[in-house]
Amino acid sequence: MTIETQGLSKRFGHQLAVDNVDLAVPHGAVFGFLGPNGSGKTTTIRMLLGLAAASAGTVSVLGLPMPQRLHEVLPRVGALVEGPAFYPFLSGTANLHRLDAAGRHAAPATRTARVASALERVGLSHAAGKRVHAYSLGMKQRLGIANALLSPRELLVLDEPTNGLDPQGTREVRSLVRSLAADGATVFVSSHLLAEVEQICTHAAIMSAGRLVAQGPLAELRQAGETRIRLLTPDAGTASEVLLRLGMPPERSPEAGTPEPDGDVLTAVAAASRLAAPEDIVAELVAAGVRVRGFSVERESLEERFVALTGEGFDIAQ
Structure with missing residues (x-):
């Protein structure tokens, strides 16, 4: 060292x-x-x-x-x-x-x-x-x-x-x-x-x-932080079951009250260390008959990790 x-x-x-x-x-x-x-x-x-x-x-x-x-x-x-x-x-x-x-x-x-x-x-x-x-x-x-x-x-x-x-x-x-x-x-x-x-x-x-x-x-x-996935699908029920089985309890996201024309938006949060690879999640959804019309992964930034660890924001005038 x-x-x-x-x-x-x-x-x-x-x-x-x-x-x-x-x-x-x-x-x-x-x-x-x-x-x-x-x-x-x-x-x-x-x-x-x-x-x-x-x-x-x-x-x-x-x-x-x-x-x-x-x-x-x-x-x-x-x-x-x-x-x-x-x-x-x-x-x-x-x-x-x-x-x-x-x-x-x-x-x-x-x-x-x-x-x-x-x-x-x-x-x-x-x-x-x-x-x-x-x-x-x-x-x-x-x-x-x-x-x-x-x-x-x-x-x-x-x-x-x-x-x-x-x-x-x-x-x-x-x-x-x-x-x-x-x-x-x-x-x-x-x-x-x-x-x-x-x-x-x-x-x-x-x-x-x-x-x-x-x-x-x-x-x-x-990797020690959290990762959020966002899923757009008309098959919200089946998708919820798959995500729950993968250890990611889903939530319906109304996106500020504006409905999506291609289905419901589901979000799920999991520890990054326990999250399956995105392509494996999509493969599980498709195998269960879920029509995936949108899928994204948002990893916790260093700033979000900092706030989670310290409960503080940065004083830019430092």
Whole structure:
């Protein structure tokens, strides 16, 4: 595992901000770290990087205990946490030169080339000489990612990497994250944008009130949720019997009081893990003489799964 925690907890006075978290981030994953405001995401990230001391539990990053081996781990990790901060009256290039010079393991001989490469990779070459106070929020975000890429990294930790980006910038960061993973890095992405996580992540974990309520491959997280089928047929009685036999008690759906000309609409909900393949359901219906005139499957989205697990929606202003 690239990141592994056991019983990780953080207490601020009487408040337990992170409560007994067992996190497992596989090598090479694009790992989405999800949760509403105040769920403990940023506090957890700070403990992973040795920026905050844990009250209890253990942390392992890149196979080494943290914070005990911090000086060996951090040179192999690139991070953007809680938004980037730069010298406003220096250019983007000058800021990266200063930040790189602060690193004990950064090679001065290759600094100019590495800075130029990082700026090009995040699409800021055209603004490299512009003072940062003139950068938009999205440009500052991309400059922060460029800083994380100044040296080859085995692990990238990105806290809200698409914050402030326009649609084009969001697409660029999405493509960048995929390319980093393709190059063999593990990317740990904290985000409240569920649609983004679903598009770029292979694995995810969901935090709620300081506790880890679910984690694993995205496909497994969805599989643990519910799936709804919608069936249009004039043979509602027979169809109901078949669906009941398949473990999906049906309901008649009047579709807001508007009758369907081709029959009745039946809906049924089942746990995705227990749902038969859609083609098998249709085959059973047809074998029983049911005339299927419409059939659709709606799988629970990651957002719906999140709400089911936490009972909360996202605070977009996080």
